[in-house]
Amino acid sequence: MTNPQTVLKETFGYTNFRPGQEEVIKKVLNGENVLAVMPTGAGKSICYQVPALINEGVTLVISPLISLMKDQIDSLHQNGIEAAALNSTTPQKEVNPILRQAYEGKIKLLYLTPERLAMDYFRYQLNFLDISLVAVDEAHCISQWGHDFRPAYRQILEGINSLRQRPNILALTATATPNVQADIAKQLDIPQQNFVITSFARPNLSFQLVNSPKNTDMYIYNYINAHQEEPGIIYTNTRKKVEALTDFLCKKGIKAVSYHGGMNNKERSRVQDDFQFDRTQVIVATNAFGMGIDKSNVRFVVHANSSSNIESYYQEAGRAGRDGSACEAVMLYHPGDSATYRWFIDQSEAEDEYKKTQYSKLAVITQYANTEDCLQQFIVRYFGQDCPPCGKCSNCLDQRKLEDVTTQAKKVIAMVYELDGRFGKSVVAQAVTGSKSQRMKEIGAQMLEHYGSLKLPQTEVNSLINYLITKDLLETTNDQYPLVRVTNSGWDVLDGKLQVFRRSQGKIVAHREFDQQ
Numbered sequence: 001m002t003n004p005q006t007v008l009k010e011t012f013g014y015t016n017f018r019p020g021q022e023e024v025i026k027k028v029l030n031g032e033n034v035l036a037v038m039p040t041g042a043g044k045s046i047c048y049q050v051p052a053l054i055n056e057g058v059t060l061v062i063s064p065l066i067s068l069m070k071d072q073i074d075s076l077h078q079n080g081i082e083a084a085a086l087n088s089t090t091p092q093k094e095v096n097p098i099l100r101q102a103y104e105g106k107i108k109l110l111y112l113t114p115e116r117l118a119m120d121y122f123r124y125q126l127n128f129l130d131i132s133l134v135a136v137d138e139a140h141c142i143s144q145w146g147h148d149f150r151p152a153y154r155q156i157l158e159g160i161n162s163l164r165q166r167p168n169i170l171a172l173t174a175t176a177t178p179n180v181q182a183d184i185a186k187q188l189d190i191p192q193q194n195f196v197i198t199s200f201a202r203p204n205l206s207f208q209l210v211n212s213p214k215n216t217d218m219y220i221y222n223y224i225n226a227h228q229e230e231p232g233i234i235y236t237n238t239r240k241k242v243e244a245l246t247d248f249l250c251k252k253g254i255k256a257v258s259y260h261g262g263m264n265n266k267e268r269s270r271v272q273d274d275f276q277f278d279r280t281q282v283i284v285a286t287n288a289f290g291m292g293i294d295k296s297n298v299r300f301v302v303h304a305n306s307s308s309n310i311e312s313y314y315q316e317a318g319r320a321g322r323d324g325s326a327c328e329a330v331m332l333y334h335p336g337d338s339a340t341y342r343w344f345i346d347q348s349e350a351e352d353e354y355k356k357t358q359y360s361k362l363a364v365i366t367q368y369a370n371t372e373d374c375l376q377q378f379i380v381r382y383f384g385q386d387c388p389p390c391g392k393c394s395n396c397l398d399q400r401k402l403e404d405v406t407t408q409a410k411k412v413i414a415m416v417y418e419l420d421g422r423f424g425k426s427v428v429a430q431a432v433t434g435s436k437s438q439r440m441k442e443i444g445a446q447m448l449e450h451y452g453s454l455k456l457p458q459t460e461v462n463s464l465i466n467y468l469i470t471k472d473l474l475e476t477t478n479d480q481y482p483l484v485r486v487t488n489s490g491w492d493v494l495d496g497k498l499q500v501f502r503r504s505q506g507k508i509v510a511h512r513e514f515d516q517q
């Protein structure tokens with residue numbers, strides 16, 4: 001049998017395996033089912049491409065996106081490897097010739113969408129092939145707990161089981177919480193000892209969080225100006241905002257282009273090339289941009305709005321610094337962001353159970369935006385690992401003094417208790433600040449003991465509520481209109497057993513420089 005190291009060197013031109021790759025490849029060549037969880041850019045493809053070349057027969061790669069397949073196949077061809085794809089864009093008359101080539105051993109990797117594998121006749125045709133391995137890329141799509149559920153992924157195991165000869169399975173993903181890992185394993189029959197999980201931490205990436213910038217466009221302009229000549233990606237959440245921001249930046253003399261799902265393929269690949277080959281400095285995009293892009297020297301990823309979940313955020317932010325050099329991931333958070341995403345979720349046609357999961361993911365990103373702990377650590381813990389504070393994110397570098405806010409916190413928590421967990425954040429904030437709104441009259445808030453007990457602007461109280469949620473002193477339900485409740489630790493605060501500290505609420509100094517008009 002050819003040695004994996006030799007294949008890596010002679011076919012791909014790399015001297016050493018990256019963390020996790022060799023372990024995955026060994027297990028795969030041993031005929032075991034494996035789950036590989038590695039961050040974006042870690043080199044997951046090599047984990048099945050090397051075995052594909054060593055094994056007899058053909059490797060099937062299940063992949064969710066046609067554009068992703070195309071990029072992979074192009075790069076395999078460049079390395080002199082025969083590969084092909086079968087998806088909804090493949091003309092019917094090309095299907096049989098491709099299968100024949102695979103049958104004759106001329107194609108080593110065959111990329112498929114999960115929908116294709118679900119087709120009965122296609123399953124029957126696959127029986128003529130000698131299939132050594134099924135690689136399931138973006139395996140989190142199999143799980144309802146994930147952020148990108150794709151129903152056809154659920155039928156993959158059934159498809160594999162229907163084959164006369166059962167190949168082994170390699171599931172790969174960059175973003176799987178322990179919940180999602182367990183779900184993937186259950187559905188693809190992967191034993192726990194075959195989980196290969198490399199560190200989620202990205203030591204060359206420094207995370208920055210900017211809460212409520214005065215003027216988002218100006219902030220981004222100043223930021224880019226301070227990073228001249230450095231390629232970067234700006235993500236925002238609607239096509240309209242993408243175009244408006246590109247316009248704004250171009251008028252100010254920045255080389256920026258737009259990228260979103262409303263553009264045709266030709267425009268999109270032109271823009272992608274411009275960015276790839278440094279003809280433009282900045283690409284302003286919706287989340288349609290990114291899968292399959294392989295630009296290693298992206299120096300910053302700025303999110304003009306928060307994301308809808310940590311998985312997507314980390315995947316997008318992780319497109320910076322694939323070359324291993326220092327880079328930044330900046331998230332600009334506005335209190336209204338959550339409401340926008342809540343609306344997106346509510347409008348979607350997903351099942352209620354799935355929506356609930358998405359609401360709870362949204363709650364976590366709000367916590368991320370309000371935490372005072374290390375941002376890298378927050379993310380790594382979310383994925384079920386741990387790491388020491390990074391020492392360079394905006395929270396680690398935050399020099400503001402800690403203040404005792406126990407008195408204010410008590411008033412807010414007491415108000416939540418008095419409202420009996422039946423209302424959302426904004427009612428709590430109005431009640432505790434003594435708002436005279438109609439809503440307060442409707443619910444008789446004036447009768448409550450802590451009505452008007454906190455003499456602070458409502459926006460500050462909103463931010464304090466978010467902070468208390470981050471600290472697990474309050475919690476919210478996973479609904480379209482989340483209700484706020486008191487947690488056990490919240491009770492400890494009311495009982496005087498726990499104090500609450502928070503950084504003094506001036507702006508973080510390091511961000512001032514970009515926040516000027």
Ligand code: ADP
Pocket residue numbers: 014015016017018021038039040041042043044045046294
């Ligand atoms: P992922 O799918 O994990 O996001 P890719 O498989 O696209 O990552 O790999 C990211 C980049 O790293 C690619 O350009 C790939 O060629 C490169 N790469 C993968 N493995 C190695 C290695 N062992 N040494 C050097 N470069 C590698």
Ligand code: ZN
Pocket residue numbers: 373374375376377389390391392393394395396
């Ligand atoms: Zn940190």
